[in-house]
Amino acid sequence: MRELVHEAARRARVAATSLAVTPRGIKDAALLAAADALVEATPQLLAANAKDVDAARADGTPEHVIDRLALDADRVEAFAQGLRDVAALPDPVGEVVRGSTLANGLRMQQVRVPIGVIGMIYEGRPNVTADAAGICLKAGNAVLLRGSSSAKHSNAAIVDVMRAAIEKAGLPADAVQAIPADDRLSATELMQARGLVDLVIPRGGAGLIQAVVEQSTVPVIETGVGNCHVYVDADADLDMALDIVMNAKTQRTSVCNAAESLLVHRDVADAFVPRVVAALRDAGVTIHGDPSFVAADPAVLPVTDEDHAAEFLALEISAAVVDSLDAAVEHIRTFSSHHTEAIVTSSLASAQRFAASVDAAAVMVNASTRFTDGGELGFGAEIGISTQKLHARGPMGLPEMTTTTYVVTGEGHTR
Known part of the structure; x- marks a missing residue:
């Protein structure tokens, strides 16, 4: 050989x-x-x-x-x-x-x-x-x-x-x-x-x-593998957030830029969690959630650290409510694969802080994680998405x- x-x-x-x-x-x-x-x-x-x-x-x-x-x-x-x-x-x-x-x-x-x-x-x-x-x-x-x-x-x-x-x-x-x-x-x-x-x-x-x-x-x-997060900020447009979460998770599940983790700011959790749980459930997605998500639907499975770290590549997602943008960033830094992280927010300051704080090859602001793709970003075809830091990073x-x-x-x- x-x-x-x-x-x-x-x-x-x-x-x-x-x-x-x-x-x-x-x-x-x-x-x-x-x-x-x-x-x-x-x-x-x-x-x-x-x-x-x-x-x-x-x-x-x-x-x-x-x-x-x-x-x-x-x-x-x-x-x-x-x-x-x-x-x-x-x-x-x-x-x-x-x-x-x-x-x-x-x-x-x-x-x-x-x-x-x-x-x-x-x-x-x-x-x-x-x-x-x-x-x-x-x-x-x-x-x-x-x-x-x-x-x-x-x-x-x-x-x-x-x-x-x-x-x-x-x-x-x-x-x-x-x-x-x-x-x-x-x-x-x-x-x-x-x-x-x-x-x-x-x-x-x-x-x-x-x-x-x-x-x-x-x-x-x-x-690298793609444990991609979508973070719904306190200042998010919740209709937009729902569209982005559903696209990122369900448009195609078997790819590395599909969302695998959802984080929701506590200030909008009461309004958003029931909506996103219902939409994900209707799309056939299994949710591994924290107590806030479990309370919204008894079908939600209790989440573990292994779930938070998983690249499911299937109709499954981990989900949690966080107290602040900083808490979201800390969660992402703990479990991220450094592929793509997304924030949904109407606050420019929050978007800039999120982009500067997370350690990822790509950051999406008010856009689906599915856009981390050479073709979508105008590169033609791509040879892969680098999650390391030397020579090449991203698509x-x-x-x-x-x-x-x-x-x-x-x-x-x-x-």
């Missing part, structure tokens, strides 16, 4: 060298060709995906996990559109981040350049295959895609279509490669291919991410898939 992964990485290195100097026009044409090819290949992609979904159901996989795995024509069109959106974005390669002429006449520029070879290790979401490939290509990187065995047929079909399309458009096919997923050793070899792979990005559940962080000898950008688009080089130009200068 080591030689198989290393050989793929060596081919990717050759492809990355070519990509680094490929003009934007060729990269964009390849992305558009790949998007069209994926839509055209929808029947075969769905047939491959059906094999994965059938196998997952036979194994007793929970429905919220199958929801991530499953494809339909709309989802294929969505990730194809993501490639088109990425093609329309400015090319980050060659962008001058800063520059100046020094007192001695030297001209200094800090310029964006590709990272090189990116390894993606991710769980059963086939859209990640297309999204990651597209972003890496546009940023001049080659990508090694190690998806989960649960999506092996879907991922292989997507990669085959994309490789053929980009090669026909003038890019090396080895810029996009799939690493076998049947053997866990392939993931280990990828994350330990230091010198051949420049960066590994894990995307999935807490167990996968922790394993990569602990075992990788290649640098890692950590994409990672094209600039986050580059590093920089200092180009210093002189006229025979010596020191």
